[in-house]
Amino acid sequence: MHAYRSHTCADLTAANVGETVRLSGWVNRVRDHGGILFIDLRDHYGITQVLCDPDSPAFADVEKVRSEYCIRIDGEVKARDAALVNPKLPTGEIEVFIRDIEVLGAAKELPLMVFGDQEYPEETRLKYRYLDLRREAMQTNMKLRSDVVASMRRRMWDKGFREYQTPIITASSPEGARDFLVPSRLHPGKFYALPQAPQQFKQLIMVSGYDKYFQIAPCFRDEDPRADRSPTDFYQLDLEMSFVTQQDVFDTIQPVIGGIFEEFGGGRKVDQTWEQISYKDAALWYGTDKPDLRNPIKMQVVSDHFRDSGFAIFAKLLEQDGTEIRAIPAPTGGSRKFCDRMNAFAQKEGLPGMGYIFWREGDDGMEAAGPLAKNIGPERTEAIRQQLGLGLGDAAFFLGGKPKTFEAVAGRARTVIGDELGLTDKDRFAFAWIVDFPIYEQDAETGKIDFEHNPFSMPQGGMEALQGDPLAVRGFQYDLACNGYELVSGAIRNHKPEIMFKAFEIAGYGEDEVRKRFGGMVNAFQYGAPPHGGCAAGIDRIVMLLADASNIREVIMFPMNQRAEDLMMGAPSEPMNEQLRELRLRVVPPES
Numbered sequence: 001m002h003a004y005r006s007h008t009c010a011d012l013t014a015a016n017v018g019e020t021v022r023l024s025g026w027v028n029r030v031r032d033h034g035g036i037l038f039i040d041l042r043d044h045y046g047i048t049q050v051l052c053d054p055d056s057p058a059f060a061d062v063e064k065v066r067s068e069y070c071i072r073i074d075g076e077v078k079a080r081d082a083a084l085v086n087p088k089l090p091t092g093e094i095e096v097f098i099r100d101i102e103v104l105g106a107a108k109e110l111p112l113m114v115f116g117d118q119e120y121p122e123e124t125r126l127k128y129r130y131l132d133l134r135r136e137a138m139q140t141n142m143k144l145r146s147d148v149v150a151s152m153r154r155r156m157w158d159k160g161f162r163e164y165q166t167p168i169i170t171a172s173s174p175e176g177a178r179d180f181l182v183p184s185r186l187h188p189g190k191f192y193a194l195p196q197a198p199q200q201f202k203q204l205i206m207v208s209g210y211d212k213y214f215q216i217a218p219c220f221r222d223e224d225p226r227a228d229r230s231p232t233d234f235y236q237l238d239l240e241m242s243f244v245t246q247q248d249v250f251d252t253i254q255p256v257i258g259g260i261f262e263e264f265g266g267g268r269k270v271d272q273t274w275e276q277i278s279y280k281d282a283a284l285w286y287g288t289d290k291p292d293l294r295n296p297i298k299m300q301v302v303s304d305h306f307r308d309s310g311f312a313i314f315a316k317l318l319e320q321d322g323t324e325i326r327a328i329p330a331p332t333g334g335s336r337k338f339c340d341r342m343n344a345f346a347q348k349e350g351l352p353g354m355g356y357i358f359w360r361e362g363d364d365g366m367e368a369a370g371p372l373a374k375n376i377g378p379e380r381t382e383a384i385r386q387q388l389g390l391g392l393g394d395a396a397f398f399l400g401g402k403p404k405t406f407e408a409v410a411g412r413a414r415t416v417i418g419d420e421l422g423l424t425d426k427d428r429f430a431f432a433w434i435v436d437f438p439i440y441e442q443d444a445e446t447g448k449i450d451f452e453h454n455p456f457s458m459p460q461g462g463m464e465a466l467q468g469d470p471l472a473v474r475g476f477q478y479d480l481a482c483n484g485y486e487l488v489s490g491a492i493r494n495h496k497p498e499i500m501f502k503a504f505e506i507a508g509y510g511e512d513e514v515r516k517r518f519g520g521m522v523n524a525f526q527y528g529a530p531p532h533g534g535c536a537a538g539i540d541r542i543v544m545l546l547a548d549a550s551n552i553r554e555v556i557m558f559p560m561n562q563r564a565e566d567l568m569m570g571a572p573s574e575p576m577n578e579q580l581r582e583l584r585l586r587v588v589p590p591e592s
Contacts, residue, residue: 004072004104010046014093016077021096023048024072024104026134027065029115037062039098040115041073044139048091050075052098061101068114068131070105073098122553127567129558141555145543148264149216152237152539155256161214161239166201168218169193173200173517178222180232188584194220194233197536199456200521202240203493206532207524214239216539222564227551228485228541231564240534246476246492249533250274250433253488257480257537261429264546269428274480278436282481283403284326287411289437292484293430295418299410302327302398305384311375314355317400325400326410329388330417333395334358338420339370342397345416349409351399357381358395366392415484429482429545436460437477440470440506450507453477457491458533459503466502476533487542490535497525 004024012021025043032038036053039062050073052062058073065071075096086092111127112120114134125132132138153163172179172193179193195201197219205213217238225231237256241249254274261270275293282289285298303324306314317323333339339356346354355372368381388396397413399406418424439459441452449470457475459465465473480488494500500522504514515522543555553559560566580586 001074008045009041009043009048010090012048012077012091012094012096014079017079017094019077020074020099021077022072022074023050023096025070026114027067027069027071029067030065039065041071046090048094048096049086049089050096050098052101056098058098058101061103062098065101065103066107068107068110068134069103070107072102072104074100123561123567126553126559126561129568133557138554141543141547141549142557144264144547145539145555145557148260148543148546149235149539151260151263152256153216155259156214156237156239159212159252159256161212162210163215164205164210164213165215166195166198166205166217168195170195170201171520180220180222183583183585185583196221197236198238200518202238202534203456203495203521203532204524206240206242207527207529209242209530211242212239213241213534217536225560225562225564228544230540230552230556230559231562232560235539236536237539238534238536240532242530242532244492244531244533246435246478246533249490249492249535250276250478253480253535253537254431257488257542258431260542261546265429266546266548269425271428271430274431274433276433276435279434279438279474280436282432282434283407287407287409287414288484289434289479290481290484290486291411291432291434292415292418292424293432293481294426294428294483295414295424297329297331297414297418297423299326299328299414300388301325302384302387305380305387306376306398306400309376309380311355311372314398314400322402323400324403325398326403326406327384327388328397328399328410328414328417329390330395330397330421331390331423332393332421333417334360334393335395336369339395339397341420342413342417345413346399346409349412351406351409354413355398356395357384357398359385359390359392361392372398431480431482434479434481435477436474437479438471439473439475439477439503442471448508454489454491455504455507456493456500458494459499462496463499463502466499466506470506478535480535480537483545485541485545486538487545488535488537490533492531492533495525495529495531497522500525 001022006022009023009025023041025041028040028042028047030037030039036051038049038051041048041050052059075098077094077096080093080095112124112131114131169182169192177196179196182192182194184190184192198215198217202213215238217236218233219236220233223229223231258270279289282291287299301324303318306325307318309315314325339358343353357368357370357373359366360369368378373381384396390396399410437453439451439453439457440449442449453475454477457477460474460476476492478490479486494503501511501514540552540556544552547555549555
């Protein structure tokens with residue numbers, strides 16, 4: 001017999017009754033039923049109930065084991081009484097009577113319990129992650145992650161892509177976040193960087209004539225953490241293609257991502273039609289460039305109904321350039337109690353409040369109610385109601401100003417309204433391509449033009465587009481949104497040096513600086529670069545959605561905490577003096 005096991009803890013069935021078997025695993029829990037000891041023995045594959053009574057020669061040793069002891073047992077497979085069969089377990093028809101036991105690894109008193117659904121502080125879970133990962137939910141999440149990655153690879157190979165690896169140690173490159181720098185021992189005073197993404201390398205692979213590339217790529221960004229973002233490193237499905245249009249990229253990646261959600265979505269509906277929404281419309285309708293389309297609410301501009309109206313706050317606001325009033329429809333939200341709740345929400349978000357109108361039954365039929373309705377009169381409120389397609393029992397909320405000052409709050413209000421009124425379909429994955437991103441933005445204070453989004457994107461219209469108003473330039477850049485999260489980001493690349501130099505010149509970067517920062521790529525583009533484009537899909541975020549988790553750390557094996565610390569391994573740590581001397585570095589203490 002094998003030294004540790006003849007079967008896993010998920011293998012045994014009624015067909016094995018009478019056999020002598022060997023199992024190894026962890027003690028999930030121990031139960032004492034009148035002198036008979038029952039142990040739920042757990043391994044990676046499942047659970048088997050094993051038991052021992054005082055007649056067994058192993059009884060004294062079995063009495064000593066506690067939760068999370070790692071043990072090996074030998075015993076005889078017995079059929080459970082019909083009344084004691086557990087249909088929830090594959091092994092629920094049998095149990096194993098222990099004849100011999102060996103403790104392979106004893107366990108101290110546990111800082112967190114593996115069995116059960118107890119909640120523990122995240123700091124405790126991350127410090128003892130090896131115990132946290134033994135829990136059933138975490139085992140399920142990590143297996144899901146592994147299966148998703150394997151499926152992604154199969155799907156990409158099936159589409160004619162090959163996987164190539166790009167460097168982990170490279171040059172620093174501005175990608176929109178801070179680099180992790182790595183000092184060079186052989187070149188004192190110089191630093192490598194961990195790649196924020198394989199961006200330049202995958203474009204160079206296209207220049208090298210490989211046509212289709214993909215990689216399950218680790219990426220490193222020194223970012224402030226969020227619930228849906230790791231503060232240090234993450235993985236993405238990275239791909240690039242030559243001789244393609246934007247639509248070609250969509251047609252390639254959509255069946256891959258859609259297929260993953262159908263395969264692992266647990267039966268939830270996966271939208272087959274993926275809208276293409278301009279960045280401008282997404283901001284207007286949803287207040288975000290990653291809208292949750294499960295929520296049917298679309299915001300609308302209603303400025304004309306408040307211009308020169310009796311509501312002085314909005315009327316005066318509209319006298320200023322660049323201002324507008326937007327409405328958030330709220331079907332079934334027509335009660336003062338709900339309207340007051342949303343007004344309080346706006347105040348928590350830092351706004352003075354949020355105007356509202358709701359429609360209720362009046363003496364002469366339906367009437368508009370609320371402070372706004374009284375100020376602007378029945379004709380204007382009726383025009384608003386008709387524009388928004390609302391009726392009896394509905395409401396609308398209003399925000400005004402320069403759109404960039406309130407769009408984000410309006411987007412969050414839309415989400416809260418959809419959730420509280422039960423309008424959002426939670427049993428669904430809804431996708432949309434966000435397209436036509438602006439390449440440039442202007443600093444409101446200095447007036448300086450800089451890149452708003454990816455500087456490597458091809459401007460729509462090429463060189464000609466760069467001769468006019470920079471703020472009107474749109475790029476062949478796109479994101480894929482799903483249920484309020486950005487899952488994919490990509491672009492058709494700017495592969496022509498003269499257009500690249502002009503694009504950077506508009507943002508204040510001279511040709512010499514572009515050559516210094518991106519010399520390898522710029523030089524390569526001078527030797528017959530093909531038109532190319534691609535995208536990257538965030539694996540951690542995809543698995544988070546599939547696992548129905550609200551925090552990305554639930555689907556990462558060994559994540560950092562929210563302060564970018566590894567509590568288990570003690571990182572970041574102070575370097576030894578010998579290391580600093582070898583690298584010719586000195587640590588400057590932080591300012592007090």
